[in-house]
Amino acid sequence: MGERAEKQEAACASDSWGILRQAQDERTLGGRDGAGSLRQAQDERVSRGRYGAGILRGGWRLGWVAALACALTAGVVFGAPSASIQASVDRDTVAVGEALLYTITVSSQSGQSPQPRPPSFDGFLAQSSGSSTSLNMTNGTVQLTISSSFQLIAQKEGTFKLGPAELDADGTVLKSNPVTITVVPAGAPPQLPSNPPGAASEPGEADPAPAQGGINPRKLFLFADVGKKEVMVGEPLSYYSALLSEYDLAECSIASEALFTGFVVENLDVKRQLQPVTFRGKHYPLGCEVSKKLLIPAAPGTFTIRPEMLRAGVKVPNAQRPRRRGGWPFNDPFGSDDPFDDPIFDRFFGRNFQVRQTSVAADPIVVKVLPLPAAGKPASFSGIIAEDLTISAGLDRKVDRNKVQKSLKETDALNFKVVLSGRGDIRALPKPELALGDGFKEYESKATPEVKVDESGISGRKTFEFVLVPRRSGQLTIPAVEVTYFDSSKRQYRTIRSRPIDIQVAPGEREEALSTGVASARKDVKVLGTDLRYIVESPAALISYSEPLHLSRAFQLLNFLPFAGFVGAVLQTRRRRWLERDPARARRERAGKTAREAVTRARELAAGGSAKETCARLEEALLQYLWAKLNVPANSIVVETSDATLAAHGVPAELASHAKELLTRFEMSRYAPGALASGAAERDVLATEELLAELERAL
Amino acid sequence: MKNILSLLLAVAVAGSAAAQDVEIFRKANEAYKAGDYETALQGYRKLAGSVSNPSLFLNLGNAAFKTGHSGWAVVYYERGLRLEPRNPDLTANLEFVRERIVDKSTEGTDWFSGLVAGTYRYLSLKELLVLTSVFWFQFLGVAASLYWLDVPLTRSLGVLFSFLEAPRREKLAALLLPAALGLVFFAGWTGTRIHDETIPRAVVVEKEVKATSGPGADATVVFAVHEGTKLTVLRRSDRWAQVSLANGYSGWLPEDAIEEI
Numbered sequence: 001m002g003e004r005a006e007k008q009e010a011a012c013a014s015d016s017w018g019i020l021r022q023a024q025d026e027r028t029l030g031g032r033d034g035a036g037s038l039r040q041a042q043d044e045r046v047s048r049g050r051y052g053a054g055i056l057r058g059g060w061r062l063g064w065v066a067a068l069a070c071a072l073t074a075g076v077v078f079g080a081p082s083a084s085i086q087a088s089v090d091r092d093t094v095a096v097g098e099a100l101l102y103t104i105t106v107s108s109q110s111g112q113s114p115q116p117r118p119p120s121f122d123g124f125l126a127q128s129s130g131s132s133t134s135l136n137m138t139n140g141t142v143q144l145t146i147s148s149s150f151q152l153i154a155q156k157e158g159t160f161k162l163g164p165a166e167l168d169a170d171g172t173v174l175k176s177n178p179v180t181i182t183v184v185p186a187g188a189p190p191q192l193p194s195n196p197p198g199a200a201s202e203p204g205e206a207d208p209a210p211a212q213g214g215i216n217p218r219k220l221f222l223f224a225d226v227g228k229k230e231v232m233v234g235e236p237l238s239y240y241s242a243l244l245s246e247y248d249l250a251e252c253s254i255a256s257e258a259l260f261t262g263f264v265v266e267n268l269d270v271k272r273q274l275q276p277v278t279f280r281g282k283h284y285p286l287g288c289e290v291s292k293k294l295l296i297p298a299a300p301g302t303f304t305i306r307p308e309m310l311r312a313g314v315k316v317p318n319a320q321r322p323r324r325r326g327g328w329p330f331n332d333p334f335g336s337d338d339p340f341d342d343p344i345f346d347r348f349f350g351r352n353f354q355v356r357q358t359s360v361a362a363d364p365i366v367v368k369v370l371p372l373p374a375a376g377k378p379a380s381f382s383g384i385i386a387e388d389l390t391i392s393a394g395l396d397r398k399v400d401r402n403k404v405q406k407s408l409k410e411t412d413a414l415n416f417k418v419v420l421s422g423r424g425d426i427r428a429l430p431k432p433e434l435a436l437g438d439g440f441k442e443y444e445s446k447a448t449p450e451v452k453v454d455e456s457g458i459s460g461r462k463t464f465e466f467v468l469v470p471r472r473s474g475q476l477t478i479p480a481v482e483v484t485y486f487d488s489s490k491r492q493y494r495t496i497r498s499r500p501i502d503i504q505v506a507p508g509e510r511e512e513a514l515s516t517g518v519a520s521a522r523k524d525v526k527v528l529g530t531d532l533r534y535i536v537e538s539p540a541a542l543i544s545y546s547e548p549l550h551l552s553r554a555f556q557l558l559n560f561l562p563f564a565g566f567v568g569a570v571l572q573t574r575r576r577r578w579l580e581r582d583p584a585r586a587r588r589e590r591a592g593k594t595a596r597e598a599v600t601r602a603r604e605l606a607a608g609g610s611a612k613e614t615c616a617r618l619e620e621a622l623l624q625y626l627w628a629k630l631n632v633p634a635n636s637i638v639v640e641t642s643d644a645t646l647a648a649h650g651v652p653a654e655l656a657s658h659a660k661e662l663l664t665r666f667e668m669s670r671y672a673p674g675a676l677a678s679g680a681a682e683r684d685v686l687a688t689e690e691l692l693a694e695l696e697r698a699l
Numbered sequence: 700m701k702n703i704l705s706l707l708l709a710v711a712v713a714g715s716a717a718a719q720d721v722e723i724f725r726k727a728n729e730a731y732k733a734g735d736y737e738t739a740l741q742g743y744r745k746l747a748g749s750v751s752n753p754s755l756f757l758n759l760g761n762a763a764f765k766t767g768h769s770g771w772a773v774v775y776y777e778r779g780l781r782l783e784p785r786n787p788d789l790t791a792n793l794e795f796v797r798e799r800i801v802d803k804s805t806e807g808t809d810w811f812s813g814l815v816a817g818t819y820r821y822l823s824l825k826e827l828l829v830l831t832s833v834f835w836f837q838f839l840g841v842a843a844s845l846y847w848l849d850v851p852l853t854r855s856l857g858v859l860f861s862f863l864e865a866p867r868r869e870k871l872a873a874l875l876l877p878a879a880l881g882l883v884f885f886a887g888w889t890g891t892r893i894h895d896e897t898i899p900r901a902v903v904v905e906k907e908v909k910a911t912s913g914p915g916a917d918a919t920v921v922f923a924v925h926e927g928t929k930l931t932v933l934r935r936s937d938r939w940a941q942v943s944l945a946n947g948y949s950g951w952l953p954e955d956a957i958e959e960i
Binding site: 530531532533534535536537538539540541542543544545548549550555558559562563565566568569570572573 | 724764825843844846
């Protein structure tokens, strides 16, 4: 009977089971496993539906039997309370800023899945961490357990009583137990969880009672740890968490992130991939890194790190069930005639496991942050905690005295570099002070950090670059640069120094501003007011400007000159070309000038007393003139017939006769120079000039 | 003898006139320094009848502004800048006064217009005429020389590309084209400036005057202008002047309200 009731109850509960599965499926699923599990859940729902349908198809003759069984079962079920609600916390004392887990557990035997109403969480910041469901059948009773979790973060000190959670069941309102939580000031020692949900943080401890439907917390747990539980302020420590499971997981997701109150968090790369892992010598079929972070404590005190809380879907194998025998030819009234109702088909259709949701969390981790020792703390402490910090300083040019003496001058700018390297939060290193004195002037600086952040900590270097200008010439020294830090490995303050650098600076161009030290104070001249520019008092203001130049006659005349010159050049050139085309005319044009020049030379000879030569020259001049003017071949004019020749070319007879007379006398003088009277040469020159003038007019 | 006496008299008169001007100038300066701007203005104005000098116009503009006549100040500064466009004092003072003019400047205020205007007026008319003459001399001199040397004028372009290979007498042709270009450029610039200066420009010298649609006070008022605003005079009729602003507005103003630059 009990078994039948169980079967029928399962049949009546099939729809609610399907709804529950749907709700579970719709929760956040991560990765391929999540998608696969959804398909599996759907398959299970379908298979369960067929199973239920097979019962109903069992025929009308079993219907009255089923109805009777349901009524009897209902009487058993509803005769007792069908649901209960209980509230619990993992710890009842927390510090301000810390978190605790508030869980509402609803147990229902009605097969329904009532939703509880949580109480008011005044004084806390509440965040739902999801819910889990488990189904348990014991002695024919099916109990459905739903756990809804809330992560509460304490906001203020005090004692808070969280009112009962409520549940509507069977027309009544069920209330859970109230929970009292004490919130202490931050930094007070926390209370470890009394009942950590899901798992122990360290395997090897005594197995806690399996929670939530038989999941062994030693086989499915979250490992979370930090490198050191005691650090100094500013000393980095690494946080690591990983999920380890001996179960096959359908899905896994982060229900709530870890809390790192009191720390500066640097996220590191993490590979979240479920795969077989070996942890502390033990093999786990499934494991994955959840998070890796670098934590830097910001203040001294005791701080609690709350690791992540995960939601995992564990594949739990189904219990073996006997084959149901029913229908013809077996004639079992409680059997089924579903031909596929056999365990072998369960495996074929993938119906040999169910997925149970469970929370996986780790214990909080308490870290003690110690303050830096006050004793021995130098005034020059930079505030940095580091390990093995080194310093180096240098210039952008050689400081060899001989070389620098030639190249480095006063007012030359130097790039001075200080490099600090080591392990620790190098980025926070402040600019080191340069005690330059009166030797150099510091103008600007820049800092360039180059660090690497990984699970081992922060390491790298920071470079400070300064621009320095010598204030004077001579032997100067850039003093050693000092940096004081706290060495976390040696637990003591340390001062590191660079080496001083000597430089020889040659005299250069000095600016008054540098000598007075106000070079850095130069600024733009500020305009305080405006006004008209002042008048001109010089009497030069009375010199009147001339009239417009283009109206000036002189300017106009001046500009006419080149035009006149151009016209003259054009005309002259044209005449020259014209003459070059007619040589006879050119000769004719030049004949008069040539003859006059010859007569002038003859006059000089006559004045010198050379009568014979004078006559010769005069004769030559006259003949050449006649040849050119008459355009006759040279030497074609004979003295004896010269008058006839000239008359033939239109020369008047008188002139022709006169020309013959002169030519005859010139010829006689060649042969009988003594016959010439004194002073005759001068007379001949004059006569020749007159004749030439008359011929010019006539020809 | 008579001619010599006339010449000596002219020189004496000129000398005494110059001495009188110097004295007037000195007294006007003293008055300015003492803050008596009205007296200074009168003295400078007396000199302006016979003297045309940028520095005198500067003093006139300052005295006019100090006596509250910003319009007259603009007139004097503009007259001075016509003679000496790059005078920094005149430029600065004109700008100073313009910033205090009621009417917003309607001339091109974008950087390109400013660049063009500044370049256009960078050289004075005298400087432009001299430059034009220089290129005129060069061009005609080279052309005449080439004609005389029987070098075709068209060789001037070819010689530029083969100067080293060209015969010696043709190398002179290389100067012709640059001279021609320079002549055209400066002649054009000069011609434009001469034409520009023939266009009558004036400045409003009254605090506020209303422009009408026609000559006459009973015409429709079209817009109002204030002291210091520069405008162009288009024509005059019956003691009225038709003016236009840089933005194209046109109207008639009483002649007494404006003063030509």
